[in-house]
Amino acid sequence: MNHTFPLYLHYRQRLAKSDLFKTLSIDTLDDMLKNFRFETWKKGSQHDSKLALQRFYVIVEGRMELIRINPETGKAFTLMILKEGDVYDVLSLLDSREHDVIPVALDDLKLLSAPMSRVRDWVHKHPEFNQNMMPYLSQCIRVREEIATDLALHDTPTRLARVILRYIPVDSSQHQADEIKAELLHDLSNEQLAQLVGSVRQVVNSHLGKMKKEGLIHMDHHQIVVDDLQRLRIKAEAIHGLLQ
Amino acid sequence: MNHTFPLYLHYRQRLAKSDLFKTLSIDTLDDMLKNFRFETWKKGSQHDSKLALQRFYVIVEGRMELIRINPETGKAFTLMILKEGDVYDVLSLLDSREHDVIPVALDDLKLLSAPMSRVRDWVHKHPEFNQNMMPYLSQCIRVREEIATDLALHDTPTRLARVILRYIPVDSSQHQADEIKAELLHDLSNEQLAQLVGSVRQVVNSHLGKMKKEGLIHMDHHQIVVDDLQRLRIKAEAIHGLLQ
Structure with a gap:
């Protein structure tokens, strides 16, 4: 160049x-x-x-x-x-x-x-x-x-939560922001999300639905937004420091 | 020292x-x-x-x-x-x-x-x-x-075959030896093998039994011995060069 x-x-x-x-x-x-x-x-x-x-x-x-x-x-x-x-x-x-x-x-x-x-x-x-x-x-x-390790030790809903956590900005866990966007996952189809989680579309579909109902996440312009980081981390069994 | x-x-x-x-x-x-x-x-x-x-x-x-x-x-x-x-x-x-x-x-x-x-x-x-x-x-x-990738894309019998292949000496695939010992797996219990495969003892037990019946492996002094490397590789779906 x-x-x-x-x-x-x-x-x-x-x-x-x-x-x-x-x-x-x-x-x-x-x-x-x-x-x-x-x-x-x-x-x-x-x-x-x-x-x-x-x-x-x-x-x-x-x-x-x-x-x-x-x-x-x-x-x-x-x-x-x-x-x-x-x-x-x-x-x-x-x-x-x-x-x-x-x-x-x-x-x-x-x-x-x-x-x-x-x-x-x-x-x-x-x-x-x-x-x-x-x-x-x-x-x-x-x-x-x-x-x-996720694939060997965790079930699909836990892995889904862990994948979302892995792709939110690193500093989100420090700052208690109101809205944390999983920017790197924007515009992914549920099929693509399933390929990241090591599962199939239908299963990821259903677990995403449950997480929305539980108030953990919502969708905004084809992007996953985390509404309750603390509870998402509990779902991800990340409270013992497995994820930083 | x-x-x-x-x-x-x-x-x-x-x-x-x-x-x-x-x-x-x-x-x-x-x-x-x-x-x-x-x-x-x-x-x-x-x-x-x-x-x-x-x-x-x-x-x-x-x-x-x-x-x-x-x-x-x-x-x-x-x-x-x-x-x-x-x-x-x-x-x-x-x-x-x-x-x-x-x-x-x-x-x-x-x-x-x-x-x-x-x-x-x-x-x-x-x-x-x-x-x-x-x-x-x-x-x-x-x-x-x-x-x-094994955990995401392969079922347990395939993963078991892949684990055995991973732990036999590297040069075994070149030499068509009569007996190839999975030396690094010697003296492991089926429980320990299952932990390597990402499965449970009962399942690994049953698949090891099938592989013995099929003439792919046998046990010798608590060690897995490969009798048919070519067929083991086919079982491991490693024929496309996924494993070296």
Whole structure:
């Protein structure tokens, strides 16, 4: 990306706010940006996981779903939703192997992508970049472990509550806001929610209905709004600190 | 650990074979070993996860289970079994936060432990150590993702087959050996196997029985022996390369 690119400063700023690229100097960012190119992925488009063997993507706007599919049954499971500042794919970056996960654009996605080999060089060349990797990778491990544990130890209504909690802004638990929006889940169909919970649409449908009746949540413009965080946390069995 | 310690050379050799410490020079290993102390954990003993905030453990002999428990129901889930060369706890190393998992000694465990802060210094001080971290962390992410996906997309008999495949030696799939032992699962009760599969003892019991009748496995000295790897892989739906 050339510094004459129309939104150059805007995207540099976005990059500077992302977990992996924060704390890097402006000079380093400018140097890195030369290797990035701007891409858009159309809402709903699915991409080939082999892409990530060649290029490394930083999300600068929109959401990306990572989906796994059982080829025997066609059943889908949404591992997670990546948001602005997240990267795809950190696994292929680390070990140069394909990561068997399908990236899907949940919105019109804006991305910066750079050659994978170049990003690998940066890990060695820039200690700050390497240092940013550690807590980011730790978070990658923790999230997957939480998802596995949820599936092994909790029933569907509990998992649904936990998924909603996972996707509300992190500072919501500190501030006792009146309305907490699960922004990252906006516009998802119940089918998509079910794929995140590891269940089926009909079951998620019914549990969402119950949670609305109980006054825990309501819907506003295709978005889940949490009305009673404390009781939602009790439903999620998150009162023992299982979720932060 | 002082170099006059009786088995000093033996443990240095074990350390040198572990994923994180391989490729380090003998001098570096000797320097590191000064900070390690030798510990044993008695078979069956459970330890406090807060331990890992202070000290970093390398397994030099035996197996360690990592268990999560649902405090509401008491239900347990075994996230994984760590073996010789694995470390506990890589998460606390990365982000200095507690990792909500209970370490249990499956055998009389032999460990080397060093102060966590010292190991964190090594990541910055020794590029080879830092470089070893990347594929190790990648593997940590992949394993947890496989476990989550198995739970979301596969039924219990399929998951049982996948767990057995996960714990047989990596090179077994290359060599068409007559007998492949799931060594890492030796002496586990069906209750413990069920905790690994995310199921209950009675169900695992019945599926193990079916797999024996079908000629896929048999038991030998409390150890699962695979008789037909190809058919076990088909049962595990691993024929599409979901497992390596």
